Amino acid sequence: MKNILAVIKKEFFRFFKDRRLMLTTLILPGLMIFVVYSIMGDALLNKFGGDSEYTPIVYVNEIPESINNLFNASELKLEKKSYNESEIEAIKEKITKKEADLLIIFPDNFDEVVKNYDVKDGLPAPNIEIYYCSVNTESSKAYSIIATLLDGYEKSLSNKFNINFGDNYDLSTSKEATGTIFSMMLPFLILTFLFSACISVAPEAIAGEKERGTIATLLVTPIKRSELAIGKIISLSVIAILSALSSFVGTIASLPKLMGASRDEGEIISANIYTFTDYMFVLLIILTTVLVVISLMAILSAIAKSVKEASTIISPLMIITMLVGITSMFGDVSSNRVLYLIPIFNSVQAMGGIFSFNADVVAILITLISNVCYSVILVYILTRVFNNEKIMFSK
């Protein structure tokens, strides 16, 4: 036990006294995620939100009465300009140059033509031409609004029945809706952050020491190989969790901005919907998952001859883990408890269950216990690897 603590203390000293390592492992991941996601959120908002004060410049002649009423009712602000037939090409040019936003051409006597039109005649329906530029945000937005209004008007002309008109018929609560979003996103994100954190510390701490010949110095002391294995795994797990926590905080902090781009105003994504017990379960799952992942990586790193080789060997594991993580995005949480014996998959499913308020306590316990058991087995394997001279001292 004393030797385990000595190894843990040494690894912590190595990590926390190295400013560069602290910066790249603890501060940068969270900061980078926050900055990148926030910028992405702003960019999306600008792209799809546009400038609310902007008044689109629309070239249109003789707006039919029905449509004019529609525009007035919707309080749509447009800077209307009239044009001559000969100017059409020039206006189109203006739209592509972002000097104007729309050109709307109504058929002559629109209201009359529409009124007299019968589908049974087999003739083409009256056509409103709206020229716009899809790469211009304002033009695209104006087109979208006007097309939606006209589409609504067209449907109202032959309105025979409605579906869910007026009231909100969705019986789910906003808490459940938020929970569903979290359950689809967070298990994958957490797993990705954990894995990235583990891969940033494990190969260096094991394969790096082997490559530099410093682990051999430890192996000629009376420390037991199992003590060395446990000490390394515990210290690396703590560091990996701190690094993953940094990424997690960065994500949570930037989530309102990122999600704000695709949600209505006033709806705020908040993690306050979960209880203390939920968080404790998630924390326990994260802890045991990190133990499994770090132990696996430690074994692969000990087998590798160099940090580079370790990173190469670990890559397929990363791909598999990411694929497993993606299963959380399908939304459904498995009710088959046997599946909770599968490492990593069990963590993703258990976290998905907690975030979507469908937690199965038995499944969570199976996840936690099985992860601890796998960690113990992996520590035993790592001890055997440390004892294997062919692996540890092969040139």
Place this chain on the structure above:
Amino acid sequence: MTEEILKVIDISKTFVLSKKQQKLEGITCDKKVAVNHLSFSAYKGEIYGLLGPNGAGKTTTLRIMSTLIKPDSGDVIVDGASVCTSADIVRGKIGFLTSELKLEDFFTPNYLFDFFSELHNVPEDKRNDQKKKLFDRFGINEFAEVKVGNLSTGMKQKASLAISLVHDPDIIIFDEPTNGLDVITAKVITDFLQELRAEGKTIIISTHIFSLVEKICDRVGIIINGKMVVSDELNKITNGLPLEDVFFDIYSKEAGAEE
């Protein structure tokens, strides 16, 4: 003769070579016998030198003695403990230093001394005494708080030597102790080895430097192609002749016999 403290009993070690290693060694066989039924003993308070050309099996023998690797057959008994069955106990009894063992660049000699003392379960008061003794002796105090990565080769060697002796072991095994060192640092090390002998410690070194053996070793074992060709007191081997001449005489006979 004084007390036999280390006994190497008929050890053999064969390495399986990869294709790459076969190419490097210039051989077509996938196995290499590094140590071949090798035996010798070391006694309390002596410096025993393992002499031989590169690739003779000296380092492999020392690695077996220090429990880094296990022999395919045979055993080494270190102060009553077997390297095969009681490796942990053996590790507590020996101090081992080789160029293969490195100190982590990030740490200072002072930190590493304390860390390895902890692993060797050295009580704090003894640790402080031993640290003062070794740091004073090698002038480590001047760079005790400098990271190993920033030290010169000589300073690193001094720090490694001090750290290998944190637990004040009775048996000290050094692989090429003065290899790559400047003459001043090399002298500090050889003088220190003789001081350790005076304290009653047993020192086993491997080297191919004849002058070093002649200067400090009490007894010598000559290893050629993994076999112990001769193991005896230095005076009895040389009979007043230069060790270099004696060695090449033995070597040419052995090489002839091998052919």
